Amino acid sequence: MDQVKVFLDESEIPKQWYNILADMPTPMSPPLHPGTGQPVGPDDLAPVFPMNLIEQEVSTDRWIDIPEEVLEKYLLWRPTPLYRARNFEKLLDAPVKIYYKNEGVSPPGSHKPNTAVAQAYYNKAFGVKRLSTETGAGQWGSALSMACQMFGLECRVFMVRVSYEQKPYRRLMMMTWGANCIPSPSDKTEAGRKILAEDPDSPGSLGIAISEAIEDAVMDETARYSLGSVLNHVLLHQTVNGLECQKQLEKIGVYPDVVMGCAGGGSNFAGLCLPFVRDKIHGKDISLVAAEPKSCPTMTRGPFCYDFGDTVQTTPLLAMHSLGHDFVPAPIHAGGLRYHGMAPIISHLVKEQIVEARAYDQLETFDAGVKWARTEGFISAPETNHAIAAVVEEAKRAKEEGKEKVILFNWSGHGLVDLAAYDAFLSGKLTKYELPDEEIQRSLKLIEALPKP
Amino acid sequence: MYDHLEIRCPKLGGEVTFAYCQREGGDLPCPRILACWQRHFAVETYLRRKLTQTDWDRCFNRPSKDKVSTLIELIEAAKKRRGLAD
Numbered sequence: 001m002d003q004v005k006v007f008l009d010e011s012e013i014p015k016q017w018y019n020i021l022a023d024m025p026t027p028m029s030p031p032l033h034p035g036t037g038q039p040v041g042p043d044d045l046a047p048v049f050p051m052n053l054i055e056q057e058v059s060t061d062r063w064i065d066i067p068e069e070v071l072e073k074y075l076l077w078r079p080t081p082l083y084r085a086r087n088f089e090k091l092l093d094a095p096v097k098i099y100y101k102n103e104g105v106s107p108p109g110s111h112k113p114n115t116a117v118a119q120a121y122y123n124k125a126f127g128v129k130r131l132s133t134e135t136g137a138g139q140w141g142s143a144l145s146m147a148c149q150m151f152g153l154e155c156r157v158f159m160v161r162v163s164y165e166q167k168p169y170r171r172l173m174m175m176t177w178g179a180n181c182i183p184s185p186s187d188k189t190e191a192g193r194k195i196l197a198e199d200p201d202s203p204g205s206l207g208i209a210i211s212e213a214i215e216d217a218v219m220d221e222t223a224r225y226s227l228g229s230v231l232n233h234v235l236l237h238q239t240v241n242g243l244e245c246q247k248q249l250e251k252i253g254v255y256p257d258v259v260m261g262c263a264g265g266g267s268n269f270a271g272l273c274l275p276f277v278r279d280k281i282h283g284k285d286i287s288l289v290a291a292e293p294k295s296c297p298t299m300t301r302g303p304f305c306y307d308f309g310d311t312v313q314t315t316p317l318l319a320m321h322s323l324g325h326d327f328v329p330a331p332i333h334a335g336g337l338r339y340h341g342m343a344p345i346i347s348h349l350v351k352e353q354i355v356e357a358r359a360y361d362q363l364e365t366f367d368a369g370v371k372w373a374r375t376e377g378f379i380s381a382p383e384t385n386h387a388i389a390a391v392v393e394e395a396k397r398a399k400e401e402g403k404e405k406v407i408l409f410n411w412s413g414h415g416l417v418d419l420a421a422y423d424a425f426l427s428g429k430l431t432k433y434e435l436p437d438e439e440i441q442r443s444l445k446l447i448e449a450l451p452k453p
Numbered sequence: 454m455y456d457h458l459e460i461r462c463p464k465l466g467g468e469v470t471f472a473y474c475q476r477e478g479g480d481l482p483c484p485r486i487l488a489c490w491q492r493h494f495a496v497e498t499y500l501r502r503k504l505t506q507t508d509w510d511r512c513f514n515r516p517s518k519d520k521v522s523t524l525i526e527l528i529e530a531a532k533k534r535r536g537l538a539d
Contacts, residue, residue: 031521035529040521047528136465163467190534195479205477206464211527218531230520264463293463341464344519361492362461382461421461424468429459 002086006248008079014243015066017236020274020345022062023281028348048217048225050126053119056233064236066118067125073117073150074240077106082248083411087375094395095404099256100411101245101272102378108173110381110413111268112143112228115237119226120147129222130154134184134209137163138170139381139413140228145179155179156223158186158212161204169417184209191215229265230343238271241410246275249408256286256408258394262386263290263357266343272410274345277354288355290346291390293362360389366425368392369415381413382421455499460489481512 021028030039042054049057056064066074085098092098103111123131131153135141141157148155157179164171164183174181184204185192191211195202202208217225227234249255259276261269269290280286349355362382369385371392372378380388387409398405415422424430456472464485471490477483482500490496501509518526 031519031525034518034522034526040525044525044528047532048524136462137467139466160465162469162473163465167467191531199479202479203473203476205479205483207478210523211530214524214527215531215534218528219535227524264466293461341520344521383466418467421468424459424461429468430461 002084003252004084004086006082006084006252008244008247008251010075010079012244012247013071013074013079014240014247015071016063016243017066018239018243018275018278019059019062019064019236020239020270020277021060021232023278024348025281025354026348026352028344031344048214050123050128050224052122052126053233056122056236057231066240067121069151070118070121073121073147074114077113078240079244079248080105080241082245083376085376088372088391091371091375092392092395092399094399095402096395096398097254097404097406098391098395099249099254099406099408101241101408103241103268103271103410103412104378104381104414106143107146108139108142109416110139110143111238111241111271111410112140112413113147114240114271115228115234115267116140116143116147116226117150118237119234120144120151120153123224123226124151124153126224128153128224130156130220130224131226132156132158132213132216132223133226133228134158134160134206134213135163135170136160136206136209137167137418138174141179141181142170142173142177143228144226145174145177145181148179149177156213156216157181158184158209158216160184160206160209161202164204167417167420173417184212186212188212189215189219229267230341232343232345234267235270235274235343235345238267239274241271242273242275245272245408254406255284257405258287258289258407259409260289260291260387260390260394260407261410262383262390262412263292263342263346264383265341266290266346268383268410268412270343270346272408273355277349280354288349289390289394290350290355290357291386292357292359293365293386358390358393360386360393362430363425365389366422366430370422370425378411379415379419379422380411381415382418384410384412384415387412455494455496458493460493463489478512481508484512484515487513 033040033044045054081102083100083102085100089098106113131148133144135157138159141159145155157174159181161183171181182188185195185202185208187193189212195208214225217223259273261272263269273288276286277288350357365385368389369380372380372388391407391409394407456470458471459468462469474486475482487497
């Protein structure tokens with residue numbers, strides 16, 4: 001029988017997190033205070049984060065000890081198994097070996113508790129009584145709810161109202177773990193009350209929910225705010241996964257040619273990939289690929305194309321009109337199209353060309369996810385399907401090149417609470433809407449006046 | 454015409470309709486609306502007809518901010534509100 005899973009003994013769980021800031025080949029620009037223009041200091045963040053986490057946020061120590069109390073909680077689901085996707089390999093019929101780290105085995109079903117547990121611990125150690133956060137569909141909110149319960153903290157989650165009403169299951173998970181889940185906008189904060197006064201039926205937004213969660217923390221001396229992605233300390237906590245994975249691969253004498261993960265805010269991708277980034281910086285021949293949602297049409301059909309030519313901290317970016325065959329007017333200003341949510345560490349690595357970003361259309365990702373479920377059995381979180389789509393593409397490339405490759409990716413979570421997304425895909429609701437010819441003609445006419453480059 | 458169309462929102466992690474995307478920013482659409490919808494239909498054409506130039510600029514031509522800057526701004530705004538409450 002061929003081996004499918006590689007386990008680590010509990011005693012082999014990594015005892016330290018890895019901090020990429022110690023090995024960055026070029027320095028990252030410090031975030032600047034929008035009011036003063038000076039680099040953001042600890043005091044600026046102190047109203048919402050405890051000082052022990054702020055210290056981690058700015059630390060350049062290569063290794064940071066994982067507290068015993070955090071390790072004890074990690075052991076409820078960690079070390080997570082490394083799998084070989086033999087059935088998916090057969091389906092793809094390409095010269096690739098595919099390995100994946102199964103982060104879906106955590107209680108909330110994703111990689112999120114790797115940092116939620118650590119953040120709850122550090123807040124508790126700092127004397128905080130309550131954590132406040134925002135959540136979209138609830139993946140982060142549920143992870144933090146569980147973590148707070150583990151360390152005896154109160155948890156208040158501002159959940160975007162449109163999700164609160166449409167997606168009861170993660171809300172119920174949060175409540176089961178003892179959190180107070182509030183639809184946002186709410187009457188609990190000034191920010192929420194202002195929105196409700198203007199629009200009592202506001203469906204909310206992530207921006208409003210963040211405003212409420214921050215205000216909630218600032219107004220209460222005993223409370224702090226918690227963020228599940230983007231920040232340096234969040235990515236640091238996630239590295240426990242990649243470090244485990246390196247030990248598992250070493251056990252079977254394998255080293256990957258390509259490491260892949262989906263990248264929304266960057267934390268799950270970073271968790272698997274940063275220890276391998278370190279290897280690359282020190283000379284290993286390895287590709288690191290961040291897969292994100294495509295926001296770009298084909299050049300022949302849609303009115304825009306987005307480029308990765310951005311020079312600052314974000315990923316997809318410049319939009320160029322591309323309607324017609326030779327009609328390419330000047331790029332529109334990219335400001336409003338920038339995605340602000342990507343971790344600065346990942347953006348910096350993309351900019352330095354250490355990490356490559358690839359984008360996948362949502363239909364492509366669900367198609368890959370369904371194929372995955374029908375071969376490997378696991379139903380992936382929709383975000384995870386981006387990584388699977390990247391694996392499919394990489395396997396095709398290997399086949400075309402006639403090159404054997406070992407692919408490793410992060411299976412960042414299951415999709416059992418996201419079946420509505422599969423329903424939308426399987427019932428054709430997400431099917432591409434074909435642009436009528438007359439609409440294309442109208443579009444062409446409208447942008448005729450715009451300058452050509 | 455397009456309001457009922459559904460898409461998976463990369464910010465929320467759930468399905469939303471185009472109607473939601475148009476009001477995600479309160480009186481403005483979500484700044485990502487062009488990026489998310491342009492492969493489905495001529496969303497720019499549609500929005501240029503609906504929005505004034507001022508609103509278009511407010512929505513799409515704002516300078517971008519990183520997450521930490523956004524957090525700092527929200528902290529400062531909340532501190533001011535606390536000052537008023539005190």
